[in-house]
Amino acid sequence: MRSVAYRSFAFPNLSQVQLDRIVAGAQRFNRMAGVIGAMLFDGARFLQYIEGPDDGVEGAIGRIRASEDHSRLHVIGDSRVSARRFPFWDMTCLMQPNTVLDRLFVAPWGDQDHAQSDSGEPVGGLLLLKQLLAE
Numbered sequence: 388m389r390s391v392a393y394r395s396f397a398f399p400n401l402s403q404v405q406l407d408r409i410v411a412g413a414q415r416f417n418r419m420a421g422v423i424g425a426m427l428f429d430g431a432r433f434l435q436y437i438e439g440p441d442d443g444v445e446g447a448i449g450r451i452r453a454s455e456d457h458s459r460l461h462v463i464g465d466s467r468v469s470a471r472r473f474p475f476w477d478m479t480c481l482m483q484p485n486t487v488l489d490r491l492f493v494a495p496w497g498d499q500d501h502a503q504s505d506s507g508e509p510v511g512g513l514l515l516l517k518q519l520l521a522e
């Protein structure tokens with residue numbers, strides 16, 4: 388299992404229709420590939436976290452990199468995970484203020500050892516994401 392977090396810049400003036408198409412395409416592929424994740428958007432920038440089997444994540448990343456709806460993709464975390472931590476995330480796109488994305492861009496996403504506390508709870512970017520999704 389592998390997890391990847393990245394940031395990117397949306398194509399300027401990306402429409403709601405395009406956004407819906409991105410999410411629908413992501414959900415369709417990811418479900419089939421056993422990949423889960425979450426996407427945050429502040430109107431200009433994306434942050435996405437995905438996790439799943441190596442080949443599923445590889446396939447999703449290939450599709451993500453090929454998309455012309457965004458550019459300047461920068462990976463901020465790429466780690467091995469021993470088990471899926473968030474089985475319920477279905478790649479919904481949450482609108483968030485840019486201050487929230489700024490925090491997540493600089494949060495540690497590192498490898499599993501640093502992304503989990505002794506009690507098994509995620510820390511850093513993952514914890515922030517989990518809190519946002521629980522709201």
Ligand SMILES: Cc1cc2nc3c(=O)[nH]c(=O)nc-3n(C[C@H](O)[C@H](O)[C@H](O)COP(=O)(O)O)c2cc1C
Binds near residue numbers: 426457
């Ligand atoms: C911010 C962003 C996130 C994306 N996330 C995923 C993803 O998690 N899984 C996936 O298969 N494709 C992902 N994609 C690719 C889109 O789903 C794909 O470009 C969209 O379905 C449009 O498909 P089309 O180019 O065939 O019209 C993503 C694209 C963008 C811009």
